[in-house]
Amino acid sequence: MEYNFKDIEKKWQLYWSKNQTYKVDIDSSKKKYYVLDMFPYPSGAGLHVGHPLGYIASDIFARYKRLLGFNVLHPMGYDSFGLPAEQYAIQTGQHPAVTTEKNINRYRQQLDAIGFSYDWSKEVRTSDPSYYKWTQWIFIQLFNSWYNVSTNQAESISSLIGIFETVGNNQVSAVHTHDWNFTSHDWKSFNEKTKSEILLNYRLSYISDAMVNWCPELGTVLANDEVKDGVSERGGFPVERKQMKQWSMRITAYAQRLLEDLEKIEWSDSLKEQQRNWIGRSEGAEIRFKIFNSELELLIFTTRPDTIFGATYMTLAPEHEYVDIITVEDYKNEVNGYVLEAKNRSERERMAEVKNITGVFTGAYAIHPFTGNKIPIWVGDYVLSGYGTGAVMAVPAHDARDYAFARHFNLPIVEVVSGGELELGSYDAKEGKLINSEFLDGLEVKEAIKKVIEKIESRNLGAGKINFRLRDAVFGRQRYWGEPIPIYYQDGIPLAVDEKDLPIILPEVDKYLPTEDGEPPLARAKDFQYKGFPIETTTMPGWAGSSWYFLRYMDANNNEKFASSNTIEYWKEVDLYMGGAEHATGHLLYVRFWTKFLFDRGYISIEEPAKKLINQGMIQGRSNIVYRIKDTNKFVSLGLKNDFEVTELHVDVNIVENDILDIEAFKSWREEYRSAEFILEEGKYICGNEVEKMSKSKWNVVSPDIMIDKYGADCLRLYEMFLGPLELSKPWNTNGITGTSNFIRKLWKLYHKNNQQNQELLFDVSNDEPTKAEYKILHKTIKKVKEDIEKFSFNTSVSTFMICVNELTDLKCNKRKIVEPLAVIISPYAPHIAEELWFLLGNASSVTKTLFPEFNDEYLIESEFAYPISVNGKTKFNLNLSLSITKEEVEKEVLANENMQRLLNGASPKKIIVVLGKIVNVVV
């Protein structure tokens, strides 16, 4: 009988769970290694084949590290708060906790079937009160902290209050929202409410005004994702942009450190670059422009203060507070209309439609601080209110967007940097000499920037400034299914709930919708109070729970602390973090932020959550299409479809194999197809295909269950790794799975022989000493696979296994001394078959406790001699040749090789490539 994966995989999975094989505890005698997967959101569709890609890769690495003797923490859990469960609850009335629980159970079954080596005793669920108790606790720590710029760290709010009481805030250098000067005397005279407002100005979690997508019809705030073409995706109701009081997190306090510390971690350059761009540090200046006939001054931020003499107009964001104030009467109608229209377009839309230039003149003018010229003030939606000061001095000669705007509205363009060969406007002039710029004329750009900032500062027109694109993170959500924010309001003053009273349990509500007056769903809860005062009714965002979960795994069942200090000290940070690149600027920034905060406040001793990060690519769906001839129940095969007028229909990919439709399965798939007829090609119905996002509605979701049932978990694991480089996105297709399936069967047959009588395969290994050739095959494989695992190049190691098994099969090698170590090196990839093989070989213990075999170089060398290459009588270097070639042949080939001749006078070749005794190429 062939390899019976069903029985064997079940047997070992049971064995692992019974023996708690993968349970770990801190062990100071061993080096630790922490392998973490980004935990999944348990969706109703179940796990699909895309999920395990990263999980298999990290599992391979975790198992590999165990084989090397590390104490490996490899946990798993669920990011179980989220919007889909809430949407489902709104539709069906089922409590999100119920559906979430159901989904989690399904996920767990599916994960178990793949044979992961997780320590399930450390499972976490973000929606579990015993977990979110600590999420709330961290929120309170943030609420009770401020960022001291002088010490460059977060400190307790009580130290700030102490400073206020003794000296006021004049000497305080803190990250805050509004400027507000007061003395200690003033402070003492403020009432509680004022004090509270002042402190909120400094706290790391605070209340602010934030722009949101408000849908009056649904009475709720929508994600940009939920808004399509200006209307809500759900229901199609109009959506408007609106300011709203929201809880926020002062992540901007950490902008510089988040930027700098990227140097300390081994994340991919592209991901670091994305974070750098997201943080968007830019050096420049803030400059005040007087407004003509007004007391007001317009504050702008520019990265190019040197081009100030090229500023020919000003542009305000439509949301800018001055728009309404400065607009001249005659222009009011037009400006108001424009602002109203711009307001309801999302930032993304506004930026995306850059070719569609719009704007209006306000009728007002600013005064150029150096020339005294009147500069028209415009409103344009290419200026965003959230960045800088929401106002720019436009220098059309040296900025593409300003240029386009100026050309469109016929505004003057003054060139101030010479030396550009390119056309005006497309020339950003980062280098060159200043012209038309009075005291800056003749200076290089860099010098000019310095000089103009000095001038601006000395004349008190503004100051040099470092600006970040990063914005504070809006933290409140008008949703039900999230962590309650542990704040209550006493006479309108927000106060933190006492830590000993945590968690604030998510209350029951009659409906998961906002109230009639547009209050969040939690406002429906009866007696949602603390000490008789109302509790905050917005909840935390999805990213809250995931911003610290890596710490909870260390000590998941601790009721006294989020994790005990000795576990935190032992496990420290994640050594390998595996997850999708789509989290580059969301989760991966927030988790770094919270980690730094917890470090500042002394709760942990690490400043970065993860040393090394690998992004696995996304697996896309590969849909299959059938073609129904219009107004019939007749389906035509792909190659013949052009002869007919057809409708394209998605067909369940599970009843299609290699694009060939299983006609019987199709007929019973749906009632309406029972009597379907087919026009075939060569007796087959060929389906079309398309690569798209995996989605239930496209019938292209492939669940691992079916694959496991058909081919086994090991086969699925090998196949997902074999599919291509881990980091690349790729469509799922099962066309090649027979390859890995064949490999497993071949491996099985390698140490089984056929029983002549009943065709049974009998276990059969020999104790003979392997030959040199056999050892070579083994050690070649060990070397390659080890290198591949360390490079996360799992696809090529699967190839290596295949070559190895093919070669051993050719030699009919079933020797124990080869098969035993082979089982070990295969075990990270295909743990079940490896374990079974190990067991058959008479080893009781699990392969997970074995050491990874070292490769031996001696077996890899075939023949070698060093050949000295001489130039002008001097020996320049030795060639090490590893394939059979004679001295005479070398001489002949070296002399005959043109490249060699040309190169001998220059640098030394590193390598000469020799094939069948011929030098074919030279590496310098």
Added chain:
RNA sequence: GCCCGGGUGGCGGAAUUGGUAGACGCGUCGGUCUCAAAAACCGAUAAUCGCAAGGUUGUACCGGUUCGAUUCCGGUCCUGGGUACCA
């Protein structure tokens, strides 16, 4: 629009990071075995010209650097992810 990826046979992908392009697997074709089929095994398989030996062209497209480019540089096209309340 902006930021970050990717583009190599019929298909998934290799290529020691500048040195024999196409490893390995799938598929297809041919063969062995069989009454037949399946399975298994063996062989062929980038395109093109040629009976053959062998030649030519080939890593999205255009150009550059180099003795030599899939690899480095400049530009273009297509495509995936992110774009701040999806997770």
